[in-house]
Structures are given as C-alpha cells and as structure tokens.
Amino acid sequence: MxxxxxxxxxxxxxxxxxxxxxxxxxxxxxxxxxxxxxxxLGEPPALDAHWTTASITExxxxxxxxxxxxxxxxxxxxxxxxxxxxxxxxxxxxxxKLRSGVKFHNGKTMTSDDVVASLNRWGKQSIYGKALxxxxxxxxxxxxxxxxxxxxxxxxxxLISLAVPNNFGAIYPKEIAEKFAPEVKVTEYVGTGPxxxxxxxxxxxxxxxxxxxxxxxxxxxxxxxxxxxAWVDEIRWVPVPEVATRVAQVETGELDFADDLNxxxxxxxxxxxxxxxxxxxxxxxxxxxxNKKEGLMTNQxxxxxxxxxxxxxxxxxxVAGGRKEFYRMDSSLAPMEITAWHTxxxxxxxxxxxxxxxxxxxxxxxxxxxxIRFMTTQEYKWMYDFALLxxxxxxDVGFNIDLQVVDWATLVKRRNNPKEYxxxxxxxxxFYDPSHHIYLTASWPGWTTDEGIxxxxxxxxxxxxxKKRRALWERQTRQFYEKVPVIRYGDLFGLRAARxxxxxxxxxxxxxxxxxxxxxx
Amino acid sequence: MAVxxxxxxxxxxxxxxxxxxxxxxxxxTPAQIEATRRSLGLDRPVHEQLLGFYAxxxxxxxxxxxxxxxxxxxxxxxxxxxTLMLMACALLVAVVIGVPSGIVAAAHRGSIWDRALMLGxxxxxCVPGFWLSLNFIYFFAVRLGWLPAAGYASxxxxxxxxxxxxxxxxxxxxxxxxxxxxxxxxxxxxxxxQQDYVRTARAKGLPDRAVTYxxxxxxxxxxxxxxxxxxxxxxxxGAVVTEIVFNIPGLGRLVISAILRRDxxxxxxxxxxxxxxxxxxxxxxDVLYAFIDPRIRYD
Numbered sequence: 001m002x003x004x005x006x007x008x009x010x011x012x013x014x015x016x017x018x019x020x021x022x023x024x025x026x027x028x029x030x031x032x033x034x035x036x037x038x039x040x041l042g043e044p045p046a047l048d049a050h051w052t053t054a055s056i057t058e059x060x061x062x063x064x065x066x067x068x069x070x071x072x073x074x075x076x077x078x079x080x081x082x083x084x085x086x087x088x089x090x091x092x093x094x095x096x097k098l099r100s101g102v103k104f105h106n107g108k109t110m111t112s113d114d115v116v117a118s119l120n121r122w123g124k125q126s127i128y129g130k131a132l133x134x135x136x137x138x139x140x141x142x143x144x145x146x147x148x149x150x151x152x153x154x155x156x157x158x159l160i161s162l163a164v165p166n167n168f169g170a171i172y173p174k175e176i177a178e179k180f181a182p183e184v185k186v187t188e189y190v191g192t193g194p195x196x197x198x199x200x201x202x203x204x205x206x207x208x209x210x211x212x213x214x215x216x217x218x219x220x221x222x223x224x225x226x227x228x229x230a231w232v233d234e235i236r237w238v239p240v241p242e243v244a245t246r247v248a249q250v251e252t253g254e255l256d257f258a259d260d261l262n263x264x265x266x267x268x269x270x271x272x273x274x275x276x277x278x279x280x281x282x283x284x285x286x287x288x289x290x291n292k293k294e295g296l297m298t299n300q301x302x303x304x305x306x307x308x309x310x311x312x313x314x315x316x317x318x319v320a321g322g323r324k325e326f327y328r329m330d331s332s333l334a335p336m337e338i339t340a341w342h343t344x345x346x347x348x349x350x351x352x353x354x355x356x357x358x359x360x361x362x363x364x365x366x367x368x369x370x371x372i373r374f375m376t377t378q379e380y381k382w383m384y385d386f387a388l389l390x391x392x393x394x395x396d397v398g399f400n401i402d403l404q405v406v407d408w409a410t411l412v413k414r415r416n417n418p419k420e421y422x423x424x425x426x427x428x429x430x431f432y433d434p435s436h437h438i439y440l441t442a443s444w445p446g447w448t449t450d451e452g453i454x455x456x457x458x459x460x461x462x463x464x465x466x467k468k469r470r471a472l473w474e475r476q477t478r479q480f481y482e483k484v485p486v487i488r489y490g491d492l493f494g495l496r497a498a499r500x501x502x503x504x505x506x507x508x509x510x511x512x513x514x515x516x517x518x519x520x521x
Numbered sequence: 522m523a524v525x526x527x528x529x530x531x532x533x534x535x536x537x538x539x540x541x542x543x544x545x546x547x548x549x550t551p552a553q554i555e556a557t558r559r560s561l562g563l564d565r566p567v568h569e570q571l572l573g574f575y576a577x578x579x580x581x582x583x584x585x586x587x588x589x590x591x592x593x594x595x596x597x598x599x600x601x602x603x604t605l606m607l608m609a610c611a612l613l614v615a616v617v618i619g620v621p622s623g624i625v626a627a628a629h630r631g632s633i634w635d636r637a638l639m640l641g642x643x644x645x646x647c648v649p650g651f652w653l654s655l656n657f658i659y660f661f662a663v664r665l666g667w668l669p670a671a672g673y674a675s676x677x678x679x680x681x682x683x684x685x686x687x688x689x690x691x692x693x694x695x696x697x698x699x700x701x702x703x704x705x706x707x708x709x710x711x712x713x714x715q716q717d718y719v720r721t722a723r724a725k726g727l728p729d730r731a732v733t734y735x736x737x738x739x740x741x742x743x744x745x746x747x748x749x750x751x752x753x754x755x756x757x758x759g760a761v762v763t764e765i766v767f768n769i770p771g772l773g774r775l776v777i778s779a780i781l782r783r784d785x786x787x788x789x790x791x792x793x794x795x796x797x798x799x800x801x802x803x804x805x806x807d808v809l810y811a812f813i814d815p816r817i818r819y820d
C-alpha cells in the first residue's frame with residue numbers, strides 16, 4: 001500500500017512537472033522570423049508623427065520612431081531615447097542625458113543636435129509640443145549627448161508631453177527635421193525604432209522590416225516602452241476598409257491581426273478555431289460636445305438640462321450591441337486604465353436621468369423648443385447610435401433635437417465653425433495628463449472659455465507637486481459637472497482579433513504595438 | 522469633357538468637408554488647419570482654383586494627391602490594372618452566363634429551362650452586389666477555404682494567385698450583370714425567331730440548332746452587343762463596391778477613399794478618366810455594329 005502511495009506521488013509529481021514544463025511558455029519561446037500581416041482601416045494621412053493626431057499615424061509611426069520618453073503600463077513617463085534627466089533646484093532647467101550609440105535607420109548615430117532640431121519642429125506643429133513649448137524659453141545641445149531645456153516658468157508637463165504616443169516628439173535626423181517645415185509633412189522616414197520603413201504602396205500595404213542595428217533598452221517590455229525586440233522579420237500593414245472583410249481574413253488566416261472591428265463580430269471570433277477576439281480598453285468615452293461660443297448651448301442651464309435628462313446605461317448597452325464586455329459606466333474624466341488620474345468622486349450629477357430636474361432646468365433656461373442642431377455621422381456607427389438614442393431621451397423631456405447626419409469629413413470641417421452647429425458627437429481617447437484634455441481648452445471646437453475651468457487647467461500645467469495636482473484635478477472634475485462644457489457618456493471598448501499563432505501581444509495598451517510580438521508557425 | 526471637368530470640380534468643392542481637417546486628425550486646432558490650408562493653396566477662392574485646374578488639365582497634369590504624396594496620374598496608372606482585370610473577368614462571367622442563358626430560354630420558350638433561367642436572372646437583378654459578395658466570402662473562403670477572402674495579385678507576376686483572387690469578385694460582380702444580358706438576349710432571340718427568314722430557313726429543312734444558333738443569333742446580336750457595352754460601363758460603377766469588399770486596390774477604391782478624405786485632385790482625376798472611358802466604350806460599341814451587321818455602314 002505504501003509502495004503504491006509512493007508510486008502515485010511519484011507519478012503525480014512527474015505529471016505535474018511535465019504539465020508545468022509544457023503548459024507554461026518557457027522564457028525562450030520567442031521566435032525570430034515571419035511576416036506579420038495586420039489589417040487596418042485605411043491609409044494614414046502621413047507617416048510624420050509631429051504632423052497629425054490621426055490615430056492610424058500614431059500606431060504606425062511608433063514602430064519607426066521613438067521619443068525621449070515613453071509610457072509604462074500605468075501610463076507614466078519612462079525614458080526611451082533619454083538615459084536620464086536632472087532638474088535644477090528652481091525647477092526651470094531640465095538636462096536630458098541621451099543614450100549613446102543609438103543609430104538611425106540611415107546608419108547615422110543620434111546626437112543632441114538631432115534631438116534639438118526634432119523637438120523644435122514638434123513644438124511648432126504638434127498639439128502636445130505646442131502646449132509644452134509655450135513654457136519653453138530655450139532648448140539647446142550642451143554636448144553630443146546632453147540636451148538642456150530652459151523653461152519660462154515651472155512646468156508639470158515636461159516629461160508627460162515628451163512621452164505621449166500620439167502626435168509625439170519623435171526624433172528624426174537633424175537634416176530631415178530641418179528640411180521639412182512644421183506645416184509640411186515629412187516624406188523621408190528615418191527613425192531609431194525597431195522597425196524601418198521598407199515600402200509604402202498606398203491602398204496595398206506598408207511594409208516595415210526589422211532594423212538590425214536597433215539598440216534596445218535593457219529593461220523588460222513595459223507598456224509602450226522598456227525593451228523592444230523586433231521578433232518578426234516584417235510587419236505588413238494592409239488597409240482593408242470593409243470591416244466584414246477584415247474579420248473574414250483573420251478567420252481564413254490571410255491576416256494575422258485585425259484592428260477596429262465591429263462589436264457584433266465578437267461571437268463569430270470566439271467560435272473561430274484559428275483566431276481569438278481581443279477587447280481593447282480604453283477605447284473612447286462617448287461625448288456630445290456643446291458649442292459654447294455661439295447659439296443655444298451657450299446657456300449653462302440648457303447644458304445642465306441635457307446632462308440631467310440622459311439615461312446613460314441603456315444608451316451604452318445599445319451602442320455596445322447589448323454586451324457588457326464592451327462598455328463601462330464611469331464618470332471619471334480619465335479612464336480607469338490611467339491610474340494616476342482616474343477619479344472616484346461621489347455625488348456628481350452624472351447619469352441622473354432625472355426628468356423633473358431636466359424639465360425644471362429647461363424652464364429656468366427659458367428654452368422655447370428651438371431646434372438644437374446635433375451633428376453626427378454614420379461613418380462611426382457608435383456615434384450615430386448614441387446620438388439617435390440621446391435624441392429620443394432628450395425629446396421625451398422637452399428638447400427639440402435636429403439630428404444632422406453628415407459624413408465624418410463634413411463633421412470635422414463644420415465643427416470648427418461656431419455658426420454651423422450646437423452639438424456634435426465624437427469620442428475622447430486616452431489623455432495621459434489632465435492638461436491634455438482638449439475639450440477643456442478654448443482653442444478646440446466647442447470652445448470652453450469658462451474662466452474657472454481655464455484657470456484650473458493653467459494651474460495644472462504649472463503645479464509640480466503630485467498631491468496638489470491631484471487635488472486640482474478633482475476640483476476640475478467637480479467643476480466639469482457643474483459647468484458642463486461637454487456631456488460625458490460611458491466608456492466604450494473596441495474589438496480586435498488575432499490569429500492564435502500571434503504571441504506576446506500586449507493587450508493592455510490602447511493602441512496596437514508589434515515589437516515584442518512573435519509568430520508561432 | 523469640359524462640362525464634366527467643371528461639374529466635378531464644383532461638386533467636390535461645394536460639398537462640405539475639408540481635406541486638411543481629415544489629414545491633421547481629430548484633435549487639430551483651427552489655427553493648425555488654417556496654416557495647412559494655406560500651404561496647400563486651399564485658401565484661394567474657388568474660381569481661382571478652377572482656372573488653375575483647367576490650365577493643368579490642358580497640360581495633361583491632373584495635380585498632386587494631398588494624401589498619397591504622388592501625382593494623380595501616377596496614382597491612376599498604378600490602380601488601372603486591378604480595375605481593368607476585374608472588369609474584364611466580370612464581363613467574361615456576365616457574357617458567359619448571360620448570353621447562353623438568354624438563347625436557351627428563348628429557344629425553349631415556356632419550358633422549365635426558360636422559367637428556371639429567368640427566375641435565376643430575376644434573382645441576379647434583385648440581389649444586391651455587396652450582399653452577394655459578403656456571402657461568397659463567408660461560404661467559399663471562411664467555411665470551405667477554397668478561395669482567398671480578399672486581396673489582389675498581378676496577373677503578370679503571379680498568374681495563379683491572380684486568378685484565385687479574382688474568382689469571387691468577378692463572379693459576384695458579373696452575376697448581377699449577367700441577369701440583364703440574359704433577359705435582353707432572350708427577348709432579342711424571341712423577336713429574331715419570329716422573323717420571316719427564320720421561317721424560310723426552317724421551311725428549307727435546316728436543323729433547328731442551325732436556325733437558332735446561326736441565323737437567328739447573328740441577327741439578335743446587335744442589341745445584345747449594345748447591352749454588353751452598357752454593362753461594361755456599368756461595371757465601372759459596380760467595381761467600386763466590389764473593390765471595397767474584396768480589398769482590390771483599384772480605381773473604385775481609390776475614388777471612394779478620395780471622396781471620404783476630400784482628396785479633391787484624385788476625385789477630379791478619376792472622374793475625368795472614367796468619363797473618357799465611357800465615351801471610348803460607346804465608340805467601340807458603335808464600331809462593332811458595323812462588323813456584326815453588314816447593313817450598318819458609317820460613311
């Protein structure tokens with residue numbers, strides 16, 4: 001009996017060891033080689049990271065270029081091309097030490113001259129660069145590996161601005177940064193990233209191949225930053241405008257990865273033998289942007305009535321195709337994934353769906369059923385869906401909504417003219433710092449000119465004490481719900497799909513990245 | 522053509538929307554947008570831009586694409602091959618299905634063949650092309666795995682892949698058009714079969730097959746060729762949807778993308794080239810009449 005027990009134990013131990021050996025991927029499971037085919041929505045307007053905020057440009061350029069800083073998995077700045085930095089005692093001078101031996105794709109070694117030329121260009125064109133350079137007095141190369149940034153006043157946004165992945169401070173060779181004026185897009189694509197551009201055939205593919213001289217950081221991969229390895233020989237980005245075709249191609253294996261899918265493909269992908277669905281978080285929080293420069297919505301009471309009237313849960317459920325996995329009810333202005341700025345404040349007038357309050361506010365606003373021009377588009381189904389459902393709910397309490405459905409190009413043009421609309425739909429992606437929330441600025445469509453809000457935004461850009469900044473942000477959130485510059489709905493998530501052979505993909509980043517990804521074929 | 526050039530220019534410029542807002546992304550500020558509009562010359566009055574466009578077209582220059590960083594002529598030439606290939610294959614499918622179906626239905630008027638073929642052609646007319654395309658992808662690519670779901674390969678570099686990629690789009694585009702050809706072929710054949718010369722041929726003891734396929738068919742061909750000509754022109758429009766669904770990098774996809782992002786020079790260039798193609802197709806059909814029917818002469 002004892003021998004039998006020992007044998008059983010031995011057998012169990014052997015089986016457990018075997019299971020552990022084969023089930024958990026060993027550390028060296030990564031494989032070099034292969035072509036990773038990625039289906040995306042369409043063509044980028046440019047491969048110049050400084051030039052546009054288009055998300056497709058962000059995704060593509062982050063494989064070719066790098067900035068001084070990047071974001072870790074908690075969306076905090078971490079060094080990328082910078083080795084380290086020091087700040088003077090008065091907080092007005094930042095000295096950035098650069099990593100040595102970093103090569104550009106053209107073989108040139110990166111120096112501080114390249115950094116200065118690139119950041120100067122970025123500071124004139126990018127929305128994040130402009131915000132930072134409004135505080136910069138001087139940027140200069142101290143020696144080949146040191147850059148010094150002198151500020152006009154203390155700033156809280158130096159590192160985060162250098163780290164944001166969208167419209168980011170990519171470092172180009174000096175010759176390229178100086179050749180192309182900030183308002184002219186770069187057409188020579190040379191960076192320091194793990195992949196280099198091999199071919200761009202519009203409407204067919206963009207091929208990026210491994211950069212063999214890439215100098216990776218020694219740390220482990222961490223969010224958008226850390227160590228980066230190009231395991232695949234090539235990433236082939238294939239624009240596939242029809243979403244149903246993207247789903248079919250990832251099912252058949254013609255694509256290894258497909259981005260930006262319709263949520264109704266979730267079940268089909270779940271049942272697929274060769275592919276798997278990936279829920280991407282955060283995606284957008286849905287927002288109705290109110291025109292505060294001209295027209296009806298300049299009336300704060302009317303804006304508050306809208307906020308009080310809407311019942312957000314059924315709207316979100318509907319927009320998400322009835323699936324709980326694809327939406328989240330949250331009043332914080334920063335999504336949960338940006339842990340540093342996510343807030344949990346009780347008692348905010350969010351999702352009240354209080355018809356009496358809404359009717360009372362309408363009365364106080366002196367509203368006489370004038371039509372409110374609410375602009376949306378069917379190009380993004382979720383925008384149209386939430387606008388349509390909002391219209392029904394708002395008209396139930398006495399609003400008169402004139403829903404104007406236009407194409408996206410028309411919407412983005414018209415929203416710059418305060419005479420042409422009262423409200424428009426869009427989505428707010430991830431902002432990594434409170435000072436970057438564009439809908440709280442006077443320059444972005446909707447035009448938030450409220451003095452209280454702008455003052456807190458200015459304080460947030462200056463204040464460097466983390467605790468005080470946190471308190472300011474909470475104050476701003478309360479102010480937001482009182483003054484209602486825009487209407488915050490719920491968080492919507494996105495859908496992607498990957499073949500089961502795609503390994504190492506980091507599902508926690510809001511935009512896709514394929515360094516550190518390998519193919520198991 | 523001058524009218525086409527003017528109408529297209531005005532239409533694309535008068536619809537709302539702005540290429541710069543699309544290019545610079547959703548978070549661009551109005552100041553940035555204005556600066557880029559100036560650098561592209563979009564801040565100039567529309568009539569000035571129109572005159573500039575006339576001058577360029579007369580020089581054979583269709584301008585520079587805002588998005589593609591290349592001349593419009595180059596963009597069109599790059600995408601002509603996939604569209605021509607798709608149209609040729611779809612036309613082949615339409616003719617191969619449509620003409621024999623019409624002849625057989627007419628030759629066996631009132632039979633089960635006639636009814637089945639006309640029911641098929643009715644379906645062909647009714648079923649939307651994109652629905653058919655998506656179902657073809659689902660069954661033949663996803664479920665059965667016989668053919669690729671989407672994509673394109675050049676006939677000159679990868680002939681086998683090119684044909685495999687082309688089967689589903691050509692059949693889904695051609696099937697719709699075959700229905701029209703079948704119905705026209707049937708009615709023309711019926712008309713021809715009632716003519717005196719057919720009765721004479723039969724009275725002379727010629728076999729039915731020879732009467733139908735040699736005597737009647739030749740005379741029914743003129744309207745059939747006309748409809749094939751019209752079909753070719755229609756296929757240019759139909760190719761737009763097919764190219765989007767099957768991800769074929771042709772002119773249809775180019776023009777749709779250009780419209781959505783307001784790439785004015787590309788839209789103008791593609792419409793101009795398409796209008797010229799329509800004129801040439803109609804000219805070719807007229808020339809063909811003389812070969813088919815010796816009674817038609819262009820003096």
